[in-house]
Amino acid sequence: MAYFLAAMKNSWFFLGVWVLYYLKFTNYAGIGLIETVMIVTTSAGEIPTGAVADLLGKKKTLILAFFFEAFGGFIMAFAQNFSQLIFSVFVMCIGGAMYSGTLDALIFDSLKQKNLENKYDKVIANISSIVLITIASVSIIGGLMYTINPRLPFLANAIAYVIGLIASLFLIEPSIDTIKFSFKNYLFQTRQGFKQLFASVSRHQTIKLLLLGGVLVVLDEMMEAFLLVEFGFKAKGLGIIYSVIYLLSAFSSQISPWFKQKFSFGFGLLILSLIIAASLIISSVAGLVLGGLMVLLRYNLAPIFNNLSSVMINQNTLSKYRVTTISTFNMLKNLPYVLSAFFIGRLMDIISAKMFAFYFGSALLVVIVIQFSVSYFFSSARRQ
Secondary structure, rough: OHHHHHHHHOOOOOOOOHHHHHOOOOHHHHHHHHHHHHHHHHHHHHHHHHHHHHHHHHHHHHHHHHHHHHHHHHHOOOOOOOOHHHHHHHHHHHHHHOOHHHHHHHHHHHHHOOOOOHHHHHHHHHHHHHHHHHHHHHHHHHHHHHHHHHOHHHHHHHHHHHHHHHHOOOOOOOOOOOOOOOOHHHOOOOOOHHHHHHHHHOOOHOOOOOOOOHHHHHHHHHHHHHHHHHHHOHHHHHHHHHHHHHHHHHHHOHHHHHHHHHOOOHHHHHHHHHHHHHHHHHHOOHHHHHHHHHHHHHHHHHHHHHHHHHHHHHOOOHHHHHHHHHHHHHHHHHHHHHHHHHHHHHHHHHOHHHHHHHHHHHHHHHHHHHHHHHHHHHHHHHHH
16 A cells, blocks of 8 residues: 555656756746745745654544645646635645654554564665656656646646545554654654654764755755756756666666665765765766766665665664654755755856756865764774
8 A cells, every 4th residue: 555655646747858847837036935935835844744743643644644735736627826826835735744754653563563563674675666667657657648738747647646645544653663643743743853863863864864965965956956957968868868867767766675675874875975965066067977877876876865864764763753754864864955946047057057066076075084084083082
């Protein structure tokens, strides 16, 4: 059931054509405003919706998530003006915030109830692969739908959410660490999200997770798309490379259990961080082929990081605080992008995305060296 729900949630038929559709109602500045509403709503909603999921129940929260997504999806499919379009994004983001982390926590609790929590890393890798394959497949179908009627991809997406809503009614809530809902418990739950994140998972490890996670958000939300354009990719090439990206990412997601077994958590994060930093620096002098390969490389490392962070947080957090903690992590991970998106865009307008990639990668490399040196120093001091 979890695999099916993940596929329905990520049936983004509009992936390749959403910009074209948005431009029917606004210009690029308007799209920027929509993106701001999206990331702010999603980030601001992470913690409160996570607390609600832990207190109200993960099944009920998933039902509400798919309801909001479907409601917003239908508004978007039949939008007549910019105001309706931006409202639809707002409603869908509320649903997205409710979904975020809830399904992962439900899966972990269900496995834990059966003493199978050691299988969680494999299950989460499978879900990640299913999500990526779904996105790659439906985006191609959505492109064909758009040529028939521009509203069809968005309508198909809304229908997928309705199917997910119906399916979520048949979920079984694990009977682990439930707490009666009250406003007092809600405030306590919200505080516990921060406490668990920086206590259950070591503070140094959490900072490393947030650092790399924040970098990947910036790359995914805007920087990779800008780089591909500067490398020389045109509309057709962009459609092809994004399909390849998601298909290969589905494969790389399956590597995460092996990666987790092969390397310690801290060393694994170090490897991922160094590769991403180096690839950004290389991107500053790359052409179409090498630049495209660097983007593919970074996109294929992202699922490994996401799966590792999910395993780390779920394994070190009490069930009754799990969604709140995951939501807190997601909110903090998105925060740098929320605060800097406009300035990053302006800076890339001035110096180009490729030069920004050089400075961004260099800064990341310096921070990595400092951060891991400090961690090594404290670890050595504790051993002595």
